[in-house]
Amino acid sequence: MPVARPEPSDSRVIAHIDMDCFYVQVEQRKQPTLRGHPTAVVQYNSWKGGGLIAVGYEARKFGVKRSMRGDEAKKVCPDIQLVQVPVARGKADLGVYRNAGSEVVSILSRKGRCERASIDEVYLDLTEAAETMLAESPPERLDGISEEALKSHVLGLHLDGASTRDCVRAWFLMSDADHRDRLLACGAIIVAELRHEVLKETEFTCSAGIAHNKMLAKLASGMNKPAQQTVVPLSSVEKLLESLPVKKMKQLGGKLGTSLQVDLGVNTVGDLLQFSEEKLQERYGINTGTWLWNIARGICGEEVEDRLLPKSHGSGKTFPGPQALKTISSVQKWLNELCEELSERLLCDLEENKRIARTLTLHASAYKLNDSESLKKFPSKSCPLRYGIAKIQEDALKLFHAGLREYIGIYHVRSKECKHEWAITGLSVSASKIVGIPSGTHSIMKYFHNLNQTSTTTSNDICTQDAAPLSPSGLHLADPQMDTYEDEARTRHETPSLYTVADETEVCKGLKSGSESGLVSELTQSKMDFLGAGLKSEKQKKKFEKEKGNPSILRFFHSPDAFSFPEHGRVKTCQESGASSSGDLLQENKQPIAGTSISTCSLGRNDIRNDAWSYKSDEIDPTVLNELPPEIQAEVRAWLHPEKRAKSVKRGSSIVHYFSSRADL
């Protein structure tokens, strides 16, 4: 599973920052009286007092552990304060922690490349910052080294007689040391600063590891907690790994680690050194074998990705034992809840980060009643993601049915009173393949926004009800009630009908009446909306008319600084759920304005630009394109090929060439 990377010729400076019992800190900040008291965060669950998912350090002294029940925690620590995870729509809602994590990221990303590794973990590549510091103001020329930096734990530092602090200071100041160690020292000073800023600005403490690669940094960040940092000089690596149990290493905590112990008798990372690369490859495959061989030597080429935002969003819930869902309608009910949350988060991501997700995936777990093959896995299914709560809900339910049919097998497709021989113990929906949209097309957001609002009124939404998702994989997503009517389902799918749009804005109503055939692609509709959305005054309408032939998308491509991605900008979070600003969306009819934010809840202060766009090409009937005005066709075709665009982005301005070369299509 782990894979070896070509070692970037380096003496990089990598930091891993790990928030201390993060959920507890978030709750303690919210409710300061909890500070200093033994505290734990429990997940909603009245069963045995709920499950602990985070335990504060005061409570750990009493032996309280994660994965204890609330009741057990009370037993060993009667004074413990148990705080419940917020609940929304009948399920745990981690939004507050996600947002708190974003606060931290927006601070930590100031000094170098930053990768958000999880809700409470970050990797930083501080190589450049450390090199600059070493060249311009090395530790020995500093007035003083910060207290925080002097509290660093430096592995392998022999503490001879003098106080620990003095030894650490000496290590920081040692000018004859290995260049790479000096870089680490600079890194440690920078990290100490960053941690201090995090504390000042968020009230959260964190721990950190500073080393030459991600693996060692991660290992180190966990060695001295809470609120401390650990440095791993090159010279300390061999001894560190020699006696380190393999299970402590990231990626070796599971089956692979067990296999090393059981099959090879490898108990410590040092034990791995006996095995040749070939031997390891032979047993674990080329990639994993090489990866293991490197790990044994403290080598890890993995780069710090430049990414501040998550790659996907998901919402799920388990229904253990007796709570298992046994009817379609209960499944539908819960899917609706999950989809609602997902949709809300997608809309936030769109507003805050100008990104859209392209794939919807449904996962479920199930068991079979009175059946031998109850081990069978419920297959996950995915389809193109359509925005709007009702559409997501509808598609998720169809995906569920598709999975269920496969799960129970073709023999049971008989009739409707197939007694529930299945029970669902877990449901989750997720949205992935998230790409940015260009800043020149932000009125698209208005379109999505309207979609979402109107689609909550499901009954009069004829277009949506009519729509049958076309799946790229050829998966037949028949309506639930059509399970047994294959023929009818097929004829419906053969009709070349496209999605129409449930949009009740005045502009779109007008446009729709002109094309009542229903053969209006979502994209076309979105185009209409793009051109016309939100134009209220006559003045604006005139402006709209004028710009019609010269869409801002086109201008966008000629804008010199058009391409940069959200990941490089500030982190934004979706604060209060649903409290989306109906704010000024008209600006997209003007030139994109650098650094302009329409968000009411943005953080940080770097300017942010987002670009790269793409869409659900699977849903667009190619023949429709030919009927569009040429310049719009060109736009659409570009839209349909995000991968070409992505490449072009890398090559910089060649995107303009690509685009203009297609303008005549």
Add this chain to the structure above:
DNA sequence: ACGGGTTCGACC
């Protein structure tokens, strides 16, 4: 009948 809910990466 359980640490739950997420997120990510690799493999095929």
Add this chain to the structure above:
DNA sequence: TGGTCGAAC
């Protein structure tokens, strides 16, 4: 590519 599996927090 979609889907599965594993790992981590």
